[in-house]
Amino acid sequence: MDSDLGFSSRRSPIVCLHGCVASSQxxxxxxxxxxxxxGGNAADAAVAIAAALAVTEPGSTGLGGDAFCLFFNGNTGEIRGINGSGRTPKRLTLDFxxxxxxxxxxxxxxxxxxNVTVPGAPACWCDTVxxxxxxxxxxxxxxxGAVELAEVGFPVAEVTAHFWAQSVAELRDAGKELGGDLLIDGHPPKHGEVFRNPFLAQTLKEFGERGKxxxxxxxxxxxxxxxxxxxxGVMTLDDLSSxxxxxxxxxxxxxxxxxxxEPPPNSQGLAALLLLNILENFPLKAFGHNSPDxxxxxxxxxxxALTDVVHYVGDPDHVTIPVQTLLDKSCSHQRAQLISMDRAMEVVEPALPTGSDTVYFCVVDSEGNACSFVNSTYDCFGCGLVPKDCGFSLQNRGAFFSLHHNSVNCVAGAKRPFHTIIPALVTDCATDSQKPRLLASLGVMGGMMQSQGHIQVLLNLLEFGMNPQQALDSPRVFVQHDRKKNQWLVNLEEGIKPEVAEALRRRGHKVNWPVTGHKRSQFGRGQIITVGDWWNPSVNHKSHATxxxxxxxxxxSDGCALGY
Structure with missing residues (x-):
């Protein structure tokens, strides 16, 4: 395998009429x-993909993790969501x-x-269907389909094999062994090696028959x-059954x-909206794509945006979050002017996670329904604990809690943590007499990159007229906070010009350029399905309804979009 993971091929966007899916496998x-x-619809297909990814990419997702879902009803134009994040055990208090x-x-x-929180994904899958x-x-x-992949086996894909091996090594360095269910003779599977997971197949069968x-x-x-x-740990049967x-x-x-x-708190969806509101005050298209300005x-x-979100967002059952106040503030011109002053913002804690131990996927069906879905184990394979004869690992989402008593995200019993995973949908802005029209289902995963990724790929479509594949191919920026050094780091992906990196350094930014190979995982992995080519600058957006x-x-990632 080429350790540089060079991006040498060119992909065209998928175009189809009846239904479309996009995932990382x-x-x-x-x-x-x-x-x-x-005959299934977008929600059915999304859950089928979620289960298949639990088999084929078990480090990033699975029955031991959490999930969020947004669903657009093609008939009514209604958008609803499911928060599938789990809570801490009731005994896990700050005093404990x-x-x-x-x-x-x-x-x-x-x-x-x-740090194991109750897995929310299984309930989310059931409720979505x-x-x-x-x-x-x-x-x-x-x-x-997922049961068959687990029973018969599948050849492990390239990127998945790399991170499977890396995570096993990291767990061993931490004195832990990943369960044998997820290894072959004690070793992670190699690229192209067939992997079977009979215990997960059995668990999925029982799940299909008995539900939650x-x-x-x-x-x-x-x-x-x-x-x-x-x-x-201290999780109980009551924590799970409740x-x-x-x-x-x-x-x-x-x-x-x-x-x-975007989904509301406890997710970071608010960060994407704040970011978009601030950016609307600037002539982004005139600046030029990935230019220094x-x-x-x-x-x-x-x-x-991230400073506000980290300080205000937590479990809404435990804290009142001023969502609309923050959105209104981010729209103001006075707020936007702060940006041009190179104003240094501090994020004291929690540490903002990086990485791509998550999957995002989306589906649009022939009835105009769309399902935008994200599933995660937090770290790759989560805490590395594999329940006996179950075939999946348990997430460690509780590691994102704060132990500062005055933090909105302070750990408490039966509390959901601040959550990084977010699916997104894009519609036109409906009037009172007209239902909203679906424009896109999209997402980019990867810790705190997710809100940044949503906005970068959306701007690639809206401001720069890129098609969905181009919008994902384009080099990205990841703004990361280093808590130990209390500084912000600007990571620039290979493909951004060296003179841009130098111009940003002259403006006082701490720049990491170029980020190449498998280290590109910090920029997340996304999927996009659009209804029509409304992003095309030659199209009349108001009249175009293809x-x-x-x-x-x-x-x-290892995935692809498919349609028919």
């Missing part, structure tokens, strides 16, 4: 398209952690069993509690005639 995209062809010797300065190690699905296929039928009870009660629940207890998803109303903002929709303004806007679907899939 080709086999998962195939499973989703098959569900559409069998302090009694164990932990503090804000010395929290539990990232892979500690104390129940609330938004076609009801033409049973839940068991939706999971059939198969995961949150009975054999699997007991296995989850047992493995956590063996490693010093979990459920939350149906949420997405939040949105308008930018030049389109609306971007464009990146400078983007970086300063990201610093403002039903042709255009799609792209990120070259930083």
């Amino acid at each position: 080709q086999l998962a995209s195939t499973v989703g398209l098959d569900v559409l062809k069998r 952690l302090k009694d164990r010797g932990y503090s804000a300065e010395a929290p539990p190690p990232e892979t500690d069993a104390l 129940q609330l938004f699905g076609s009801h033409k296929l049973s839940f068991q039928e939706v999971l059939t 009870k198969a995961i949150y009660q009975g054999r699997v629940a007991q296995a989850i509690v047992d493995i956590i207890a063996q490693h010093g 979990h459920d998803s939350e149906l949420v109303t997405p939040i949105s903002t308008e930018y030049k005639g389109v609306c971007l929709w 464009y990146i400078h303004v983007l970086v300063e806007a990201v610093r403002l 039903k042709v679907l255009w799609a792209g899939s990120d070259p930083r």
